[in-house]
Amino acid sequence: MASPRHLMKLSAALLLLCVGVCVARNSDFSIVGYSEEDLSSNDRLVELFEKWLAKHQKAYASFEEKLHKFEVFKDNLKHIDKINREVTSYWLGLNEFADLTNVEFKAAYLGLNAAPARRGSSRSFRYEDVSASDLPKSVDWRKKGAVTEVKNQGQCGSCWAFSTVAAVEGINAIVTGNLTALSEQELIDCSVDGNSGCNGGLMDYAFSYIASSGGLHTEEAYPYLMEEGSCGDGKKAESKAVTISGFEDVPANDEQALIKALAHQPVSVAIEASGRHFQFYSGFSTVLAARS
Numbered sequence: 001m002a003s004p005r006h007l008m009k010l011s012a013a014l015l016l017l018c019v020g021v022c023v024a025r026n027s028d029f030s031i032v033g034y035s036e037e038d039l040s041s042n043d044r045l046v047e048l049f050e051k052w053l054a055k056h057q058k059a060y061a062s063f064e065e066k067l068h069k070f071e072v073f074k075d076n077l078k079h080i081d082k083i084n085r086e087v088t089s090y091w092l093g094l095n096e097f098a099d100l101t102n103v104e105f106k107a108a109y110l111g112l113n114a115a116p117a118r119r120g121s122s123r124s125f126r127y128e129d130v131s132a133s134d135l136p137k138s139v140d141w142r143k144k145g146a147v148t149e150v151k152n153q154g155q156c157g158s159c160w161a162f163s164t165v166a167a168v169e170g171i172n173a174i175v176t177g178n179l180t181a182l183s184e185q186e187l188i189d190c191s192v193d194g195n196s197g198c199n200g201g202l203m204d205y206a207f208s209y210i211a212s213s214g215g216l217h218t219e220e221a222y223p224y225l226m227e228e229g230s231c232g233d234g235k236k237a238e239s240k241a242v243t244i245s246g247f248e249d250v251p252a253n254d255e256q257a258l259i260k261a262l263a264h265q266p267v268s269v270a271i272e273a274s275g276r277h278f279q280f281y282s283g284f285s286t287v288l289a290a291r292s
């Protein structure tokens with residue numbers, strides 16, 4: 001059983017996507033997925049596209065579609081390379097989204113439906129009175145064993161479920177010492193009051209669902225399907241593993257409040273991820289300094 005948790009929302013953006021953190025690896029190519037020479041001729045571009053298709057196991061229905069995708073790919077690569085020349089603090093790369101236009105990307109992956117009303121189960125903020133001098137300089141909940149492996153929502157606007165589950169996994173690990181992956185699929189299938197499965201949702205509704213329904217099954221007992229199912233369909237025999245008694249929203253536009261909350265537990269967030277830069281975000285990196 002876990003205690004209440006806190007939730008921050010960035011309400012300015014309507015369409016958001018929750019993402020994992022990408023870690024830059026040890027050479028330029030492995031981060032960005034191309035080299036400057038690949039841009040030197042059409043033959044090289046075709047070769048690069050074929051390699052990318054194989055790596056991401058892409059297959060298209062027709063030759064026409066493949067030609068069209070090649071054009072999109074080249075346009076994206078042009079954008080990626082341009083930004084990598086201009087910007088020094090982060091990298092863009094040829095990831096699995098490189099054959100999608102930004103419009104297609106947004107339609108397939110974004111999924112936060114921000115609601116006008118805040119739905120915190122109380123208006124209080126439990127860390128209000130924490131004094132700034134009691135806060136640590138930094139906290140990494142991964143190192144403290146409160147964060148499960150990076151998960152991939154795939155082609156389903158279910159970021160709201162992943163964001164919710166990560167916060168519940170975190171507080172459960174802190175309270176019980178048991179880090180257990182929990183079921184996003186259960187939220188997608190069952191938390192339908194205010195949420196719309198793969199068509200988006202909001203963490204507040206999902207927290208309410210968990211608190212009122214007796215909790216969530218583990219990821220293993222109710223695995224992810226990347227599509228909407230009926231509640232309970234995908235579930236194995238085990239009973240619900242973890243629940244919460246409630247949740248709070250971190251006060252809006254208040255960095256101190258967010259720091260106070262984060263010092264005590266992982267916080268559920270959604271970030272604005274609809275931009276083309278974000279579509280190809282590959283990491284920020286200390287190897288930047290080593291780039292010639």
Ligand SMILES: *[C@@H]1O[C@H](CO)[C@@H](O)[C@H](O)[C@H]1NC(C)=O
Nearest residue numbers: 177178179180218240241242
């Ligand atoms: C952790 O929690 C899971 C889910 O309830 C349970 O299956 C597992 O046995 C627990 N592990 C330990 C070490 O208590």
